[in-house]
Amino acid sequence: MNALYSLVFVFILVLIPLFAVGAGHMEFGFGVCIPYTAFALFLIGFVWKIIGWAKSPVPFRIPTTGGQQLSYDPELFKQNKLDNPSNGFQTVVRMILEIFAFRSLFRNTSASLHETKGGPVVAYASAKWLWLFAILFHYSFFIIALRHLRLFLEPIPFFVKGLDFMDGILQIGAPVMYQSDVLIVAGLLFLLLRRLVDAKIRYISLVTDYFPLFLILGVALSGIWMRYYAKVDVxxxxELTMGLVTFNPHVPAGIDVSFFVHVFLVSTLMVYFPLSKLMHMPGVFLSPTRNMPNDNRFHHHVNPWNPDIKPLSYEAYEKDFGPAMAEAGLPLDNPENAKAPEEA
Ligand code: HEM
Structure with missing residues (x-):
């Protein structure tokens, strides 16, 4: 049901510009006003969220560890520097591998039930598929986003041209097929099917899990439609996109309605992004379980807002409460303390 709601919602999002621009000729609204508003909301929401997280107190070291900690005898117990970093450099290396190679996802396991003579047994096995398709999806998205810079920059930077060339190097079809287009769709379909096919994952999947997948699939498919079928007037x-970035917005004639569908879906994504789990993208940099070295054993970390409590020795305590303790029949280390201060 959650998948169906999300799919229907994305269909409605496609219909809005189809009617508004196709029948209502609201090109300026959908080509200029909505993208500007969406981008502004994206920036505000993004910065708002980051500031909120940056201000959250993190009083203690809470890195996730998955290997031997630096020990007092490193010869005997060899430290696992990546899974249990003890200094800034090791933490940065671990972070880079996490961000560029999704290292922790590589360890993904799947649990399954197996019938045996003695009854059902749970088995855990390595499951690399999620990692593989997640990598395909994210890198394809990244490459497509970089290639899109050709619409927003003049002259087009050399690396965008190079990327464009490399991405179409198989030279299939005309216009040439980008490998990233195939891979992003394959990645998204796998991520969707994973949630739909596996009963355990389906059970925990919400609209907020399906909606971004369908929405990004909508963005990718409308882009693919524009390039290979509608063959839009790039x-x-x-001219429109350069007008947007130079704050001189206007909408030239002859732009196919599919472009407005594409941009409307992207605008929805921009508004939705800061409100959603997609914020894991900037969030990973602020994750205290990832961005802190585990140096608890050799640095004493004190919670900075602990109240300033003066230590009270038992001796001093007995001096203060000695008479009351004596009255209650409690034993005293120093019998002198049984006397009230003025008697003493
Ligand atoms: C979330 C961001 C976006 C994604 C994931 C995305 C995805 C895609 C994809 C997969 C294609 C197919 C061809 C290709 O890979 O280049 C495409 C084409 C296209 N996109 Fe996007 N897009 C995004 C944002 C935008 C924006 C903001 C604009 C402009 C305002 C735009 C304008 C276009 C145009 C004009 C094409 C057709 C290019 C051609 O015919 O060569 N896209 N997009």
Whole structure:
């Protein structure tokens, strides 16, 4: 049901610009006003969330560890520097591997039940598929986003041209097929099917899990439609996009309605992004379980807002409460303390 709601919602999002621009000729609204508003909301929401997280107190070291900690005898117990970093450098290396290679996802396991003579047994096995398709999806998205810079920059930077060339190097079809287009769709379909096919994951999947997948699939498919089927007027679109970035917005004639569908879905994604789990993208940098070295054993970390409590020795305590303790029949280390201060 959650998947169906999300799919229907994305269909409605596609219909809105189809009617508004196709029948209502609201090109300026959907080509300029909505993208500007969405981008502004994206920036505000993004910064708002980051500031909120940056201000959250993290009083203690709470890195996730998965290997031998630096010990007092490193010869005997060899430290696992990546899974249990003890200094800033090791933490940065671990972070880079996490961000560029999804290292922790590589360890993903799947649990399954197996019938045996003695009854059902749970078995855990390595499951690399999620890692593989997550990598395919994220890198394809990243490459497509970088390639899109050609619409927003003039002259087009050399690395965007290089990326464009490399991404179409198989030279299949005309216009040439980008490998990233195939891979992003494959990645998204796998991530969707994973939630739909596996009963355990389906059980815990919410609208907020399906909706971004369908929405990004909608963005990718509308882009693919524009490039390979509608064969949109890219020169006119570049005039529009350059107008947007130079704050001189106008909408040239002859832009296919599919472009407005694409941009409306992207605008929805931008508004939704800061409100959603997609914020894991900037969030990983602020994650205290990842960005802190585990140096608890050799640095004493004191919670900075602990109240300033003066230590009270038992001796001093007995001096203060000696008479009351004596009255209650409690034993005293120093019998002198049984006397009230003025008697003493
Ligand atoms: C979340 C961001 C976006 C994603 C994931 C995305 C995805 C795609 C994909 C997969 C394609 C197919 C061809 C290709 O890979 O280049 C495409 C094409 C296209 N996209 Fe996007 N897009 C995004 C944002 C935008 C924005 C903001 C604009 C402009 C305002 C835009 C304009 C276009 C145009 C004009 C094409 C057709 C290019 C051509 O015919 O070569 N896209 N997009």
């Amino acid at each position: 020169v006119a679109i570049k």
